Amino acid sequence: MDQSPRTNKKVDGNSKNEQLEQYRIKNTGKNITTNEGLKVANNHATLKAGERGPVLMQDFHFFQKQMHFDTERIPERVVHARGSGAHGEFQLYKSMRKYTKAGFLQEPGSTVPVFARFSTVQGGRGSKDTARDIRGFAVKFYTDEGNYDLLGLQFPIFVLHDAFKFVDSQHALKPEPHHEMPTASAAHDNFWDFVANNQESAHFVMWAMSDRAIPRSYRMMEGFAINTFRFVNEEGKANFVKFHWKPILGVHSLLMEEAQYIGGIDPDYHRRDLWNAIDRGAYPVFELGVQMIAEEDQYKHDFDVLDPTKVWPEEIVPVEIIGKMTLNKNVDNFFAETEQVAFDVTNLVPGIDFTDDPILQGRTFTYKISQQHRLGGSNYQEIPINQSICPFHNNQRQGFKRHRIDVDQVNYFENSIANNTPGPTRPEEGGYVHYPEKVEGYKVKAISDSFKDFFSHARLFWNSLSPVEKQHVIEAFSFELAKVESVSVRQQVVDMYVNVDKEMATTIAENVGVNPPTGQHVPVTASSPALSQANTPSYPYSLNVGVIIGNGFNGKEVRGVMEALKQNGVFVHVVSEKLGTVEGEDGTTIKVDKTFLSTHNVLLDALYIVGGRAENQPAFDRYVVDFINGAYKHYKPIGIATTGHAYIQPSNQHNLAGVIFARNNPNYEKDFVSAIAGRRFWERV
Incomplete structure (x- = not known):
């Protein structure tokens, strides 16, 4: 492994962490000081002329603290700010x-x-x-x-x-x-x-x-x-x-x-x-x-x-x-x-x-x-x-916030006083050289004709999507364009996207109140399966599962399910009417870390509905039903414990794909984990 000239240590995955260690400062347990190191005796009141008098300009501790606050924001990035x-x-x-x-x-x-x-x-x-x-x-x-x-x-x-x-x-x-x-x-x-x-x-x-x-x-x-x-x-x-x-x-x-x-x-x-x-x-x-x-x-x-x-x-x-x-x-x-x-x-x-x-x-x-x-x-x-973890040497000097203390007399190239150093590195020793690409042509402000095909890859993308993904694209266009006030702009966009798919553009036109596009349908044949998320890997690992629970649960069953979830790397969040603990019928206690008011079904990737008794049973039951309805609407996996069957029953009248029932199911834990890995059950549509 390569050696870093600065540290004379192996350059490895921890090298930057070691470099940053010298800059890490822990303030816990220390006395408060000014930026210059002067210890501060009073950090809760300004210096005044009398207890109810005006603040005095001599309070340099206060002014330093306030001025730093007033200037501690830097310009945010124009793009990528968050x-x-x-x-x-x-x-x-x-x-x-x-x-x-x-x-x-x-x-x-x-x-x-x-x-x-x-x-x-x-x-x-x-x-x-x-x-x-x-x-x-x-x-x-x-x-x-x-x-x-x-x-x-x-x-x-x-x-x-x-x-x-x-x-x-x-x-x-x-x-x-x-x-x-x-x-x-x-x-x-x-x-x-x-x-x-x-x-x-x-x-x-x-x-x-x-x-x-x-x-x-x-x-x-x-x-x-x-x-x-x-x-x-x-x-x-x-x-x-x-x-x-x-x-x-x-x-x-x-x-x-x-x-x-x-x-x-x-x-x-x-x-x-x-x-x-x-x-x-x-x-x-x-x-x-x-x-x-x-x-x-x-x-x-x-x-x-x-x-x-x-x-x-x-x-x-x-x-x-x-x-x-x-x-x-x-x-x-x-x-x-x-x-x-x-x-x-x-x-x-x-x-x-x-x-x-x-x-x-x-x-x-x-x-x-x-x-x-x-x-x-x-x-x-x-x-x-x-900062890089390898040394850097050049003739750049001064400027705002210069930390380095360059001790050389010479800050130019070429020179004789410093024997032409710092100087270039030969390419065979690691000096950067640009690839010697042959360039020819006239100076023109122009776009290459080879770039002027605007729609073939848009069609490739569309043709590569699953039916569900295509529907989501139509919904997104319809949502965005419905907020556009100019009818002309909406019409122009619809007319533009007939070049991708006429049926898609026509549906969007109907949704946003403009005329159907008049352009010709362009056949789409090529596809790239790699572009569709329908073909992506999916695991339960590190997904968030909410355990919706009250008192009186089946301790053995719930412990088994929660252990199976944790063994598969699932993040388990116990949700109930209030923080504290809930107690099972066998005396098992489980710590509650979320309440119905502090979380929401959209923050969870799946639900494990245990149910149970609560101090305010009607409110508890309403919250449980709301969580179930939200997760079902968004096609998420839902596991139903034996004590949770009162909230939802197997039915021939509803598509309950991804809803896994514990009752009479010896493979419940495995089936539920598998459903969590599946993420969404679009067949509920």
Whole structure:
């Protein structure tokens, strides 16, 4: 394993944690002081001229405390403002030496530290987690060759194919400027007017209207680096590459109604889910996969490999899994780490390079400008979370918040006083060199004709979805467009999407009160099963199951079920009318950790209905029925204990798929766990 020149220790998955240890300060048990270390004798009252007199300017303790508070907010990110992060490590499964000289991709079994940040795009820091939105999936690798930032989204594509219109797309997506509404929502005139008049967005918007836009959890969300990069090996041979993060728990989503409820009940739903999972040791794991196309093969496909609005279908260009990321440590301080972490697409390592992907090219400077503005100057790399774990030397000096004390006389190159140091590193010793791509042509402001197919991949996406997923897309379009006041904009969008599927567009038109589209139906034949969540893995591990319980339960039965759930890694939440304990008929006591008022069925992935006696029996029974009805409506698994049969009975009149009854069922525990793994039972429709 490589050695870090700074620490002279092995660079492994814990290296960053060791570096950060020097910055961690514990204040518990200490005396309070000013920032300069002066001990404070009184920290509860201002200095006054008499007990009821005016506050005196001499109270420098108060003014320092107040002024720090007044200036402690930094500008939030223009996009991706609301985020959640965690530390972890990346472990390589197989050597990629044949394709890239990137050091962290050479030795199978080697590890490097990482920091991952997940985020929403539209809303500010105070918005809700569960908005229908694009989500960021950014990972910083702390390698022995420097920091490598892999930035992505939960969609594999971008909204546009030229960076020049990125600002326009975000202005249209954000709240309308005249009244700053709506927050964290694309359901307004400006966004859909932009879509209808910039039709290269068709494919991206299909993803945004799908279940992919409202993930169940960051832990169950795929990540894509959207852009086309290059792998370059030691011999200088290059391959085009796209990066994928595959969650081992599969890709799962909330229903639109669930997401809307949760946004009001628990706006921190996703960040809380990530934190709790790591805190309980259910570490999120994502496998890293790559798709590669040899440069000489780039014209062999019916899509342009540099077009960021197109996918590389996995059935045509397979994803090769090369390693995994395990997130195993929550941050110690949200602001110092998650808020101050600075990602930059130009943070590369030797063996990974840019291509002529026009969105990627347009991103090469914007991150640095944003971070300098947000974090107070050009020295933001010195913030602990952003520091590399390998040494850095250059002639950059001064600026806001400079922490380093460079003791050299010389701060320029070339020089004789310091023997031309710091100086370049030869490529064979690890110096970064750009791939020598041949470039020719006229300077033009133009779009390649190969990028001007706006609808074939939108049709591919639509044709790859299951019937349930298609219905959800129609519902999402109908919800969003129904909030658009301009009839003209609604009509333009419907007319645009006839190019994807006429039946879909016609149904949406009926739902939003405009004329049916007049365009011709375009046959859809190609599909990519990898695009459908119906084909994703599904496990009960780390799902939230609510045990709805009162007194007088069957102790042996309930203990057995709860133990089976815990053995399968299920997070069990005991819900009753009040906190404390409930007692079974055999004297078994179970601690209650949620009440009917402090949780809700939309926050739970499945229910175990035990029932029982309560002080206010009518209210208890109403809550139990409400929980059952909500879970049933959202197609979730429901387990019915022998004491819970009074609330719901096997029936030939209702489709009770996913409702598992304990009575006369010797395999109840196994059947219930299997139903939890199934997640949704769409056949109830």
